Amino acid sequence: MSSDEDKDQCEVCVSQNATTIPSGGFDGIHQNCPRCGEFKLTGTASSIMRQGLGKERRALLSGWIRNQNRLGSIPMITSENLKKVLASPIPPVIERANALLEEAAIGLKGLGDTFNINEPRFLAATYSSNPQDVNYLLGILRDQGFAEAKKLGGGSEILPGGYIKLDDLKGRNATSVNGFVAMSFHEDLNETYSDGFQVGILDAGYEPLRMDQIEHINRIDDEIIKQINSAKFIVADFTGHRGGVYFEAGYALGIGLPVFWTCRKSDMSDLHFDIRQFNCIDWQTPEDLAKRLQVRLEAVLGHGPKSSNA
Secondary structure, eight states: OOSGGGOEEOTTTSSSEEEEOOOTTOSEEEEEETTTEEEEEEHHHHHHHTTOOOHHHHHHHHHHHHHHHHTTBOOEEOHHHHHHHHHSOOOOHHHHHHHHHHHHHTTOOSTTOEEETTSTHHHHHTTOSSHHHHHHHHHHHHHTTSEEEOSTTSEEEEOHHHHHHHHHHHTOGGGOOEEEEEOOOOGGGHHHIIIIIHHHHHHTTOEEEEGGGBOOOSOHHHHHHHHHHTOSEEEEEOTTOOHHHHHHHHHHHHTTOOEEEEEEGGGGGGOOHHHHTSOOEEESSHHHHHHHHHHHHHHHHOSOTTSTTO
């Protein structure tokens, strides 16, 4: 698609023309927006949004989508997780500035290459509702010696200290907010993920990630290890008893990550003996799972940095 006539208004930010991607049987909207990034939106969530959201709340949702994209995931926005994202606080200023730096590094081919701070993606990456906020955050990076504007028209550059900071951010497992969900990818569990695992993790103040929603070009097992290594915790769901979940949970235990164990109640009798010794959430519905997982995450890890209670 090459012309505005081939595009539709973005359902999230409503300020950009977005490419609408054929649904392929998905009963909703799939778009790729130059500001928000790529996302899927269910019909119910779309109806809620069309009732009216202010610029600040749309900026919050846009920022969440862009952050999920930066983590390698294409998020599915449902009526349930939409409420949770919109109820979450805007990240602290320093996190927004770091997010600008991470977004700026995307697509650069070499040290010293420039990026354009006026690109709409920086509005989303920094949870900003106006360009003035983006430029203020760039000013914070300039004062820290990380990045600065170089040319009229938005041309900007990551400084040497910025590249050192980016290396530090890549290795920030201790301050990670990501929760890796290991589970069966069977289509009858999609709602369990979107309205159960995703909502529970979001409510606790963390970022949910599931392997089949992560875009990458690596070997699948290498990418799994990479994502677990960069996570703060892993949620292992044994519904369907997929062998990979046992491996991923075992690996996480081996490197010292907290593992939260879950399984649909009707599948509990088939749990392997080695798993039965752990305190497993035996859920029955996505809503039941979301609430119980949130409570357990907060009890063990505390309120995450993205929680309204943090």
